[in-house]
Amino acid sequence: MADRAQPVSARPGIGAAACIAALVLGTLAAVAWRAEPGGGLSAADWAAVRFTLLQATLSALFSVGLAIPVARALARRRFAGRSALIALLGVPFILPVIVAILGLLEVFGRAGLISQLLGLFGLDPIRIYGLHGVVLAHVFLNLPLATRLILQGWQEVPAERFRLAAQLGFDAPAMFRLIEWPLLRQVIPGALAVVFAICLTSFAVALTLGGGPKATTIELGIYQAFRFEFDLGRAALLSGLQILLATGAAMVAIRLAQGTGFGTGLDRSLRRWDGRTTLARTTDAVWIALAAAFLLLPLGAIVASGVPGFAGLPFVVWKAAGVSLLVATASTALLLLAALPMSAAIATGRHTAIELAGLLGLAASPLVIGTGLFILIRPIADPFLLALPVTALVNALMSLPFAMRILVPRARDIVERYGKLGLSLNMAHGPFLWRVFLPRMRAQIGFAAGLGMALSIGDLGVITLFADPDIATLPLQIYRLMGSYQMEAAAGGALLLLLLSVGTFWLLDKGGRHHAEI
Amino acid sequence: MKHLAFAAAILSATAATAQTPELTVYTYDSFVAEWGPGPKVEAAFEEVCDCDLKLVGVEDGAALLARVRLEGERSDADIVLGLDTNLTAAAKETGLFAEHSVDATYDMPVTWDDPVFVPYDWGYFAFIHEAGTDAPKSFRELADSDQTILIQDPRSSTPGLGLLLWVKSAYGDEAPEIWEGLSDNIVTVTKGWSEAYGLFMEGEADMVLSYTTSPAYHLIAEEDDTKAAAPFDEGHYMQVEVAAKLAGTDQPELADQFLQFMVSDAFQSIIPTTNWMYPAVMPEDGLADGFDTLITPEKSLLMSSEDAAAIRDEALSEWQTALSQ
Numbered sequence: 001m002a003d004r005a006q007p008v009s010a011r012p013g014i015g016a017a018a019c020i021a022a023l024v025l026g027t028l029a030a031v032a033w034r035a036e037p038g039g040g041l042s043a044a045d046w047a048a049v050r051f052t053l054l055q056a057t058l059s060a061l062f063s064v065g066l067a068i069p070v071a072r073a074l075a076r077r078r079f080a081g082r083s084a085l086i087a088l089l090g091v092p093f094i095l096p097v098i099v100a101i102l103g104l105l106e107v108f109g110r111a112g113l114i115s116q117l118l119g120l121f122g123l124d125p126i127r128i129y130g131l132h133g134v135v136l137a138h139v140f141l142n143l144p145l146a147t148r149l150i151l152q153g154w155q156e157v158p159a160e161r162f163r164l165a166a167q168l169g170f171d172a173p174a175m176f177r178l179i180e181w182p183l184l185r186q187v188i189p190g191a192l193a194v195v196f197a198i199c200l201t202s203f204a205v206a207l208t209l210g211g212g213p214k215a216t217t218i219e220l221g222i223y224q225a226f227r228f229e230f231d232l233g234r235a236a237l238l239s240g241l242q243i244l245l246a247t248g249a250a251m252v253a254i255r256l257a258q259g260t261g262f263g264t265g266l267d268r269s270l271r272r273w274d275g276r277t278t279l280a281r282t283t284d285a286v287w288i289a290l291a292a293a294f295l296l297l298p299l300g301a302i303v304a305s306g307v308p309g310f311a312g313l314p315f316v317v318w319k320a321a322g323v324s325l326l327v328a329t330a331s332t333a334l335l336l337l338a339a340l341p342m343s344a345a346i347a348t349g350r351h352t353a354i355e356l357a358g359l360l361g362l363a364a365s366p367l368v369i370g371t372g373l374f375i376l377i378r379p380i381a382d383p384f385l386l387a388l389p390v391t392a393l394v395n396a397l398m399s400l401p402f403a404m405r406i407l408v409p410r411a412r413d414i415v416e417r418y419g420k421l422g423l424s425l426n427m428a429h430g431p432f433l434w435r436v437f438l439p440r441m442r443a444q445i446g447f448a449a450g451l452g453m454a455l456s457i458g459d460l461g462v463i464t465l466f467a468d469p470d471i472a473t474l475p476l477q478i479y480r481l482m483g484s485y486q487m488e489a490a491a492g493g494a495l496l497l498l499l500l501s502v503g504t505f506w507l508l509d510k511g512g513r514h515h516a517e518i
Numbered sequence: 519m520k521h522l523a524f525a526a527a528i529l530s531a532t533a534a535t536a537q538t539p540e541l542t543v544y545t546y547d548s549f550v551a552e553w554g555p556g557p558k559v560e561a562a563f564e565e566v567c568d569c570d571l572k573l574v575g576v577e578d579g580a581a582l583l584a585r586v587r588l589e590g591e592r593s594d595a596d597i598v599l600g601l602d603t604n605l606t607a608a609a610k611e612t613g614l615f616a617e618h619s620v621d622a623t624y625d626m627p628v629t630w631d632d633p634v635f636v637p638y639d640w641g642y643f644a645f646i647h648e649a650g651t652d653a654p655k656s657f658r659e660l661a662d663s664d665q666t667i668l669i670q671d672p673r674s675s676t677p678g679l680g681l682l683l684w685v686k687s688a689y690g691d692e693a694p695e696i697w698e699g700l701s702d703n704i705v706t707v708t709k710g711w712s713e714a715y716g717l718f719m720e721g722e723a724d725m726v727l728s729y730t731t732s733p734a735y736h737l738i739a740e741e742d743d744t745k746a747a748a749p750f751d752e753g754h755y756m757q758v759e760v761a762a763k764l765a766g767t768d769q770p771e772l773a774d775q776f777l778q779f780m781v782s783d784a785f786q787s788i789i790p791t792t793n794w795m796y797p798a799v800m801p802e803d804g805l806a807d808g809f810d811t812l813i814t815p816e817k818s819l820l821m822s823s824e825d826a827a828a829i830r831d832e833a834l835s836e837w838q839t840a841l842s843q
Contacts, residue, residue: 034588044838098712098713098716101713101717102716102717102720105717105720105722106720109717109720109721109722110666110705110721110722110723111720111721111722129705129706203709204708204709204713207671207706207707207708207709208706208707208708208709208713208717209706210706211704211705211706211707212701212704212706212707212841212842213671213707213837213838213841213842214841214842220671220673220674223673223674224673224674226584227580227581227583227584227673227674228580228672228673228674230583230584230587230608314552314553316552371588374588375588378589382594384574464547464576464577464581465576465577465581465585476547479547479712480547480548480551480554481551482712482715482716483547483548483551483710483711483712484548484551484553484554484794485715485732485735485736485739485794486553487715487716487719490716
């Protein structure tokens with residue numbers, strides 16, 4: 001394609017994508033390069049690949065499949081506490097794995113809420129461990145994210161389209177065929193690919209809820225190769241395979257996601273005239289109530305078990321919280337520095353390679369990235385001194401795919417709507433960026449920053465590979481407390497983490513759309 | 519003038535640090551935690567060594583060895599503290615560790631004469647349950663019962679590997695049969711000790727794989743006597759935690775001094791109530807009250823590090839096969 005004049009430059013985005021690809025593939029190469037000759041993949045590895053694919057596919061299908069009716073209900077209903085509920089929806093996703101598992105088990109476990117209720121009627125406790133448990137946990141973690149992504153798709157539809165639909169008297173099937181299906185077609189493949197990629201690298205959740213070695217994932221294979229056998233070659237091989245699977249899924253998603261064709265609107269405030277039948281109201285209410293119960297009960301359990309230990313939290317935990325906030329701030333800045341130019345570049349039409357680069361951070365094994373960085377940094381600097389910057393960098397890398405999913409549709413929309421106008425006014429890239437692009441991206445930037453910040457606060461990440469006794473992040477400190485029997489203090493720390501994540505997410509998300517109705 | 523004084527102060531400060539030798543000890547993460555042995559050990563050693571002791575925490579024993587192998591001969595570490603006998607054969611094979619010069623009489627159920635690795639604490643693996651409930655008395659009894667257990671994955675956790683070798687050393691060729699019997703008792707397998715213990719505290723299973731010393735923590739630190747370890751007739755597999763000096767250290771004398779200090783009273787008296795393990799050399803004041811309530815296995819099981827390394831892969835595949843059915 002010949003270079004057409006574009007309202008924003010694609011170069012910074014291409015540069016950022018190249019840096020990310022170099023970083024991820026460079027760390028992988030560093031690990032492979034340090035490898036001693038070893039065997040290839042064993043039968044057990046292939047079994048792990050099969051299980052990983054199975055659970056990731058099921059988890060993605062269920063998370064996104066259930067998110068559609070929930071997002072639809074949230075998109076067309078207005079009720080008290082709606083924005084609080086949407087903010088809380090982001091929480092499960094950002095919890096450290098072990099905290100999420102414990103919260104989930106307080107509801108679905110052998111001694112959990114549901115089993116106790118069943119016990120009242122003389123029934124046996126439910127058995128959560130197995131493939132269904134893995135999928136349940138992944139849906140708990142990813143349903144909220146999928147819901148938010150799809151909800152955003154609804155918000156991309158200009159208010160005028162709903163007005164027109166109402167004037168033309170669309171019934172529910174027409175509404176679905178002409179508005180909902182086209183918008184879903186655009187967001188669902190991306191949401192599926194992201195959830196699939198997250199679940200691909202799942203390890204502790206899959207193992208714990210899978211109930212045993214049957215639930216061995218590729219990531220556990222990497223862990224085993226690295227620590228049990230010190231076979232770096234196999235670790236790199238498995239990590240490469242993981243990247244291939246995730247990028248393969250992403251390419252399918254990119255092919256499937258076609259343009260919206262909703263055209264432009266005048267940014268009128270949104271009013272909905274559809275879905276007013278009793279049946280539609282009831283269905284929406286049921287979906288919202290079910291989703292809220294499914295997500296909020298385990299969160300409530302985490303809060304409840306955190307309260308007793310909260311007051312007596314040792315000073316080191318507060319200090320770790322400070323460190324985590326610092327790391328998260330740096331990480332979020334890095335995230336936006338990469339994600340904004342990359343979305344702008346995608347909006348101008350060069351998308352596939354950049355979208356794939358954006359997904360790499362999620363597809364690569366954190367253990368391999370961390371180890372690779374360690375190998376690369378060691379000859380030039382003390383890796384322990386760089387523990388926090390490296391953690392911030394890797395956290396930014398991991399949140400990038402989510403930020404991209406949030407930013408890209410809007411960026412595309414802006415370039416489509418205002419690009420020609422900007423060019424005809426002979427607006428340079430700079431003014432277009434500052435006067436048109438960024439202000440209109442505000443809500444999406446807020447959401448992406450909030451998510452990135454919260455993710456970084458909750459992520460244990462690579463800090464375990466570089467940790468120093470004096471600097472620890474909050475998730476690491478929680479693990480340390482648990483590692484020395486202090487379960488109550490750890491639960492208190494988890495509550496603090498939850499408050500911090502929700503607080504920063506809410507602030508940033510709110511800040512981004514303080515005048516917008518969402 | 520002010521700037522000059524400031525610069526001079528910085529210069530003299532750096533000069534002072536340059537004169538104080540630094541000893542870098544790589545250890546596992548829970549050792550360096552504020553409530554772990556690390557801070558106390560650091561203070562006690564710095565009192566006698568005229569040096570700066572720098573503790574670096576790296577996840578757990580297996581990650582520790584992986585880290586040292588990754589760094590190879592140019593490692594910054596002078597000492598590695600926190601491997602156990604299941605890892606020492608692999609560690610020795612790397613040729614990265616040097617022989618020690620420590621002289622000590624150990625209070626352990628096994629004799630110790632390793633030229634490279636010096637033990638600093640030890641414990642027995644055991645299943646922990648609520649006190650007052652009937653616990654099985656052997657693996658066979660457990661397999662036949664409907665008691666539920668939580669265990670750790672041997673591929674990612676030290677206690678998990680310990681259990682694998684416990685069953686293997688007690689039952690040899692019958693180990694697969696034992697695992698098949700246990701498969702319906704196992705609620706789930708976790709990545710590490712913390713996850714399993716956390717799940718146990720939530721009531722997810724009747725018993726969890728931990729150490730015979732675990733009830734001492736609840737008793738001493740939380741005045742909670744509701745946890746007990748189940749004594750098993752087969753005997754209990756031991757974990758012996760060791761430290762060693764790296765061959766490439768630039769502080770060989772200081773490293774030797776640290777290893778000798780490690781088996782002295784000052785270090786050993788810190789261990790029981792911070793690391794919740796038995797000291798390798800009994801401190802003069804003995805153990806804290808509460809340790810006397812713990813079970814003492816009649817039979818101690820421990821494979822030599824060579825045997826453990828040789829049998830590990832076979833035991834793992836037996837475990838995987840039995841539990842994957």
